[in-house]
Amino acid sequence: MPKFVSIEEAVKLIPDGATVMFGGFMGCGNAHKFIDALAKSGVKDLTMIGNDASMPGGPMGEEYYGVAKLVHNKQVKKLIATHVGLNPEVATQSMKEGTLEVILVPQGSLAEMIRADGAGLGGVLTPTGVGTIVEDNPLCLGKQTIDGKEYLLMKPVHADFAVIAGAKIDKAGNVWYKGTTSNFNIVMATAADVVIAEAEEVVEVGDIAPEDVRTSGVFVDYVVEGGKY
Amino acid sequence: MDKSEIKGFIAKRVAKELKDGDVVNLGIGLPTLVPNYLPEGVKVTLQSENGIIGTGTVTDENKDPIHVVDAGGSPAAVGYGGCFIDSSTSFGLIRGGHVDATVLGGLEVDEEGSLSNWIIPGKKMPGMGGAMDLLVGAKNVIVAMEHTAKGNPKILKKCKLPYTAVHCITKIITEMAVINVTDKGLELVEYNPEFTVEQIQAATEATLIVSPDLKPMC
Numbered sequence: 001m002p003k004f005v006s007i008e009e010a011v012k013l014i015p016d017g018a019t020v021m022f023g024g025f026m027g028c029g030n031a032h033k034f035i036d037a038l039a040k041s042g043v044k045d046l047t048m049i050g051n052d053a054s055m056p057g058g059p060m061g062e063e064y065y066g067v068a069k070l071v072h073n074k075q076v077k078k079l080i081a082t083h084v085g086l087n088p089e090v091a092t093q094s095m096k097e098g099t100l101e102v103i104l105v106p107q108g109s110l111a112e113m114i115r116a117d118g119a120g121l122g123g124v125l126t127p128t129g130v131g132t133i134v135e136d137n138p139l140c141l142g143k144q145t146i147d148g149k150e151y152l153l154m155k156p157v158h159a160d161f162a163v164i165a166g167a168k169i170d171k172a173g174n175v176w177y178k179g180t181t182s183n184f185n186i187v188m189a190t191a192a193d194v195v196i197a198e199a200e201e202v203v204e205v206g207d208i209a210p211e212d213v214r215t216s217g218v219f220v221d222y223v224v225e226g227g228k229y
Numbered sequence: 230m231d232k233s234e235i236k237g238f239i240a241k242r243v244a245k246e247l248k249d250g251d252v253v254n255l256g257i258g259l260p261t262l263v264p265n266y267l268p269e270g271v272k273v274t275l276q277s278e279n280g281i282i283g284t285g286t287v288t289d290e291n292k293d294p295i296h297v298v299d300a301g302g303s304p305a306a307v308g309y310g311g312c313f314i315d316s317s318t319s320f321g322l323i324r325g326g327h328v329d330a331t332v333l334g335g336l337e338v339d340e341e342g343s344l345s346n347w348i349i350p351g352k353k354m355p356g357m358g359g360a361m362d363l364l365v366g367a368k369n370v371i372v373a374m375e376h377t378a379k380g381n382p383k384i385l386k387k388c389k390l391p392y393t394a395v396h397c398i399t400k401i402i403t404e405m406a407v408i409n410v411t412d413k414g415l416e417l418v419e420y421n422p423e424f425t426v427e428q429i430q431a432a433t434e435a436t437l438i439v440s441p442d443l444k445p446m447c
Contacts, residue, residue, distance in 0.1 A: 025279040025316070026302025028295070051279075051316070052356075055302060059294035085355025086302060095354065102354070107278065108320025108362035115317050128324065128362045131343075131395035167296065179296035179313060180280040180305070186315040214315070229295055 002173035002197070002220040010196050010224045011037045014046075014161055021049035021114065021159040021192060022067050023185030026086060027058055029177070030066030031165035031198035033226030038163075039069040046070065047078040049114075049159055051107060051184050055086040076100060080139075080157070082107035105139060109154050111187055113139065117156035118190025125151040162192035165226075166215070168208055169199035173217025176208045189219040198226045230423075235375060235404040238421075241266040242402050242446055243332055243373045247273050254278060254323065254363055256333035257301045259373050263332055274311070276328060278319050278359040283311025300359065323359065324366040331367035333360060335374045335401075337388040340435040342398040342410035344372060345390035357393060364394035376403035382434040384408070384415070405429045406437075407446060414438050419446040 011034065014020060024030035050067060058065030064072045071079070071089050078101040084090040093100035105113070112124045123141060130150045134140055141153040164185040166175035175197060177185060189195050197220045230238060240262035247253055247263070251273045255261050267273065275284040277299045284299065285291070285308025292304050299305035307313060314322070322328060337345040344364060347357040364370055377383055384401065401408040406429050407419035417437040420429055422445045430437050 025300075026298060028279070028298040028302065052358075059304065081356065083356035083358035085353075085358075091354060095351070104348075104354070104356045106357050106361040107316070107359040108324055108366075111316040111320050126324065127365045128394075130365075132361065132392045134357075134361070177313075177315075179293060179307075180277075180298055181296050182313065182315040183280050184316050187317050 002217060002223045004202070004223050007034055007037045007224045007226065010034060010222050011041050013194060013196070013222070014038065014043055016043055017045045018043070018161055019047040019049065019159045020161045020163060021188045023050070023162070023164040023183060023188045024054070024066055025051050025180065025183040027054040027066035027068070029165055029181035029183050029185055030054065031163045031196070031226065032066060032229045034163055034196065034198045034224055035066055035069060039073055039075070044075050045077045046075055047080070048076045049080045049157060051110070052081050052083045053079060053087040053090045056089070071100070074099065079103070080105060080110070082110050103138065105137065106134060110157065111184060113154050113157040114184070114191045115187040117158045118187060121156060123156060124154045126154060127151055157191065159192040160194065162188040162195045163198070164189050164195065164215070165198045167200045168203050169197055169223050170203050170205045170208050170217070172205050173197065173220035173223055174208055174213040175215035175220070176212050177214055182214055186214055189215045194221050195219055196222045196224065198224050200226060200228050230404060236262060238404050239373050239402055242407065243371055244268065246369070246371055246400065247271060247330060251329035252276055252282070252327060254328050254331045254367065256331070256360070258334050260332035260334065276319070276322065277305060278323065278363070280314050280316065280319055281305060281307055281311060282314060282322070283308045285309065285311060320359070320362050323362050326366060326368060328363070328367045330369040330371060331363045332371045332373050333363065335372045335383065337383055337385055337390050338372050338398060338401055339385045339388045340414050341387070341396055343388055343395040344393045344398055345388040347393045348391050350391065360393050364397040369399045370397050372398055372401045374403060376405040377432050382432055385434045405432060408437065416440050417443060419444055421446045
């Protein structure tokens with residue numbers, strides 16, 4: 001059973017230099033309240049794994065949306081992502097200032113590399129990236145030919161912490177996602193030593209029908225209640 | 230044609246490539262205009278790689294930008310009969326050959342059917358996002374773009390920028406021409422009557438093979 005803690009307590013779990021994967025897609029499905037607190041905590045030198053670095057200018061007029069706050073505060077020293085074009089600070093910090101290392105991975109590969117780690121697999125063979133500079137990526141272990149078709153062997157991706165978010169989480173830690181917020185949250189919940197899940201609303205067991213649970217509570221270590229965002 | 234006319238013209242021609250019932254993924258920019266021009270009776274299921282199969286229209290009632298966005302991070306909606314999926318399922322759909330067509334823009338394409346559109350080394354590094362997976366996985370890859378950039382050809386003998394994917398393009402549609410990618414090279418199958426074949430070739434670095442069935446774009 002997961003522990004139910006305050007956001008402040010959960011943020012203290014994350015030390016400087018930690019590798020943290022954040023579910024979300026351009027901020028949608030980010031654990032917003034937890035990330036706000038992490039941005040204020042001053043924790044630094046993070047390796048951040050996620051689809052993207054979100055963007056300045058959120059849908060509710062936020063100056064920086066979701067994980068974009070962590071990049072803006074220069075709390076991230078290394079970023080593994082698939083697309084960073086909507087957050088211009090990534091290019092500034094990586095290409096002009098040289099303070100941020102960025103490793104770009106195809107989106108489908110990253111999802112599957114995280115899933116592979118969580119599922120106990122030694123890698124992913126994917127046709128995506130064959131013939132491109134992804135072959136030189138540090139997370140690419142080489143090429144293999146199977147039945148005449150070429151594939152790249154991509155490493156599993158693991159993190160110290162996964163920070164995920166669901167609209168409803170019950171007291172057994174079972175997560176229900178709304179709309180497109182499930183994105184990377186589902187695979188990330190399986191691929192970290194410690195999984196912290198932010199709920200917009202904590203509900204009783206049974207309030208989420210068992211067939212609507214997308215992440216089982218067995219994957220979740222800590223639940224924080226962020227409230228409606 | 231001015232810029233906005235060009236985009237509409239290209240999108241209209243791309244729309245004719247889509248068949249009723251197709252599952253389609255559209256890239257950002259020009260490709261998002263394609264649904265406006267679908268022929269009568271053609272309904273397609275649009276997939277958004279961040280997690281929607283069967284997108285719908287955003288209205289004041291269903292708008293929920295915190296929970297429902299498209300692959301560009303803008304507010305989106307699920308349509309009648311559609312569903313939400315996670316990223317792993319979404320890219321399984323894409324790589325697994327369940328997407329009939331994808332329409333993307335390009336910085337460069339070449340006569341081997343390869344495409345570059347995700348990075349300009351030292352200048353821009355937006356990332357590949359889902360483009361590499363879409364190019365490898367979709368059954369039909371349609372590149373919809375302006376024929377030249379500031380007068381310079383974008384259809385080259387060989388791409389100079391890093392590839393997004395190699396040997397992946399089915400068809401190139403521009404404001405000047407429709408070009409099929411074949412084993413023999415790039416085949417000019419339709420031309421915009423505002424241009425001659427010679428003008429189209431002059432705006433193209435790659436050698437065009439003129440189809441014996443060449444016809445005007447419409």
